[in-house]
Amino acid sequence: MPGSVVPSVLDTLLDRTLVPGYSRIGYLLRRPGWSGDRADPPRGALAGRAALVTGAGGGLGEAIATGLVRLGATVHLLVRSRDKGVAARDRILAAVPGLSADRLPVQVCDLGELADVRAFATRFATEVDALDVLVHNAGLLPPGRSETSEGNELTLAVHVLGPLLLTRLLTDTLA
Template identity: 55%
Template sequence: MINYLPTYLDTTLDRAVVLGYSRIGFRLRSRAWSPFPPQALKGRTALVTGANSGIGKAIAAGLAGLGASVTLAVRNTSRGDAAASEITAAVPDAAVRVERCDVADLADVREFAAGFLGKTDRLDVLVHNAGVMPAGRAESKQGHELCLATHVLGPLLLTELLSPAMAGAAAAQVILMSSGGMYTQALHPDDLEYRTGDYHGATAYARSKRMQVALTPTLADRYAGEGISVHCMHPGWVDTPGVATSLPKFRALTRPLLRSPAEGADTAIWLAATDGLPSGRFWHDRRIRREHYLRRTRERSADRNRLWQFCAAATGVAIG
C-alpha cells in the first residue's frame, strides 16, 4: 500500500520550492512511504547511464540492493570500476558490471547498444541519468549543443536501439532524470541548439531538461505497444559532484538544505520497483507533478511536435 502526505501539504511543499526540493521536503514526505519490498527487482536487469558518481551511482546501488543485475554505462571506466567496487562493498551480492558509453556521441551510443544487445536479450529498467553543465557552449562529435546531445538526443537514440530488449521484458521502465530547473524554461523550437543569445550553461541545462519533459508523452505513446513505460522525474536539490563543480555559489548557499544522492535517487528506484504506474508523466518524490508552474513556459502541441521531428532527424530514429 502506498501512502502520501495530505495533498494540500504536499502541494504547499512543492510550491514553496525551497521546502519541497530540499532535504526537508524529502524527509517530511518519506515518513508516509512504505519501504521497498526486499528483493523487489530480483531477476531483473537494469542499465544506468552516468553511474560513476552522485545520483547515478546511488540509483545503481539502490537497484542492486533490490536484487537487479545492473550495468553502469559511463564515459570513464576507471571511475566506473571504482563506483562498482563501492556498490559491491555495500551490497555484497550485487551483480554489477561496467561498460563504456559516451551518451553525447551518437556513434558511441550505436556501438554501445550493439554490444549490449549482443550480451543480453532482456532489459527491464533503463535510467537516463548522465548529465553535463558546460561553462561555455560546446558541441558533441556530431555538432550538437552538448546539453541537448547528452540529455535528449543520446537518451532518445539509446532508448530506441535498446527497445527490442525492453520489449522482451515484462513491464520495462524507461526513466529520464530531469531537473526542477526546467520549470524556469520554455521550449525554444526555433533555437533548439542554443545558437542565439548569450549562452549560459545552467540555462542550457534547464532548457534540455524541459525538452525531456516535453518528449516524455511522445515516447510513452511510441513504446506503449511494446509494454514499455516511460517516466520523467526530478530529484530535488541534491549535493552531487556536478553541483559542486558547476554551481559552487548555489551549493555554498544551500548546502545545509541539499539532499543526499540516495535521497535524490529514491523516486527513480521507486519507479523502477513499482508496477502499474501511468506512463508518460512527470514525477517528484513518488508523486505526479505538474509540468508547468509559469504561463510563459507553456508550449503548444505544435512546438512539441517540432521538437520530436528535430530529434528524430538528428538521431536517425524513424517516425512512425
Template identity: 55%
Template sequence: MTGRLLDSALDRAVVPGYTRIGYWLRRPGWRTDDPRPGSMAGKRVLVTGANSGLGKAAAIGLARLGATVHLVVRNEERGKAALAELRSELPAAELHLEVCDMSDLAAVRRFAGVLLDRLDRIDVLVHNAGALPPERTQSVDGHEVTVATHVLGPLLLTDLLRPLLAGHAARVVLVSSGGMYTQKLPVDDPDYERGDYRGTVAYARSKRMQVALAPLMQKRWAEDGVTVHVMHPGWADTPGVASSLPLFRTLTRPLLRDAATGADTIVWLSATEPAPLGGRFWQDRAPRPEHYRSSTRETEEERMRMWTWVLSAAGLS
C-alpha cells in the same frame, strides 16, 4: 486531504519542497509504498552516469532490491572506482561496468549493438548521465552538449534497445531537474546557437525538452509495453552540483538532500508495482505539473516541431 494540501504547498514553495525538508515531511506517507526487499530479483537494470551522485545512489538502491545493475559511465577509470566501491558495500550484488559517452551518437550506436549481442532483456533503463558546461560546447556530432547528453543520446539508445525492452513491461526513467520550470521549450534554437550562453540555462532548456517530449516517447514505445517516466530529484548534494554550482551549494548545503534521498523516486519508479502511468513528470513519488508559469507553456504544434527536430538530430525516423 491534509497530506495532499501539504504536498502541493511544499511543491509550489520550491525551497522547502526541493530540499531535505520536503522529503522528510512527505516520507511518512510512503511506508506502505516502499518497494519490497528482493522485489527486483531477476530484473536487469542499466543506469547511465552511474559512477557518482544520483546515478550511483540509484544503482545502489536498485542492487539492494536484488536487481542486476549495469553501471554505464563515460570515464572508465572513474567507473572502475565506483564499481569497486559498490562491490565492497554490496558483495552479493551482480554488478557490471559499461562504457559509453551518451553525447556521442556513434558511441551510443556501438554500445547498443554490444548490448543487443550480449543480453536477452532489459527491465529498467535509467537515463541519468548529465552535463553542465561553463561555456557552449559541441558534441562530436555538432550539437550543444547538454541537448546531446540529456535528450539525443537517451532517445537514440532507448530506441535501439527496443528489442531488449519489449514485451515485459520495461520502464525508462529520465532524470530531469526542477530548473526546467524556468525555461520554455527552445523550439527555434534547440542547439542554443543564439544569445549569450549560460550553462545553467542550457541545462534547464534540455531538461524542459525531456519533460515536454515524455508523452511522445511514451506513445512511440507504448506498443512494446514500455512506460516512460521523467522525474526530478529536488536539490541534492552531488559532485555535479559541487563542481558546477559552487556558490549555490555553499548557500544551501545545510538544506540539500543527500544523493540517496535525491535518487529515491528513481528507485521507486523503477521498482514499484504496478508500474505508474507513463509520460508524466514526478518528484517525491508523486506526479507534478509540467508548468507553473504560462510563459513557459508550449503549444502542441511547438511540441511536435521539437519532436521532429529531435528525431532527425538523433538519426531516427
C-alpha cells in the same frame, strides 16, 4: 479514503511553496505519510531483473545503481570512462556485502556521441535478453559551449539526443 486526501493536499501545497516544499521542512512534513504503497520495496524485489544506469561512475548514478543492486537487480553501469566505472563498481561491492561482481558489469559509451550510442545499443542488445529498468542519469555542464565530433552541442547531446536515441534503440530489449 479521507486519509489519502490529506497527504495529497499537503503534497500539492508543499509543491507550490518551493522553499518549504523542497527543503528539509517538506521532507519532514511528508515523511510520516510515506507508507503502504509508497513504502520502499522489499529486498529482492528486482531479483532476476536487469537494469542499465547511465552516468553510474559516481554521485547519483552510483547511488541509484547501489539501490537497484540491493533490490536484487543485475545493474549495468554505463560510463564514459572504464576506470571510473570500475572504481564505482568496487565502491558498490564494498558497500553491499556478499555481492558478486558479475551483477555489476561495466559498460562504456559516450552518450554525447550518437555513433557510440548506436554501437553500444547494438552490442548491448545481443548481450542482454531483456532490460527491465533504464535510468537516464548521465549529465554534464561544461563551462562554455562545445560541440561533439558530430557537430551537436555537447549538453544537448548528452542530456537529450543520446538518451532518446538509446531508449529508441533499446525499445525491443526493454521488457
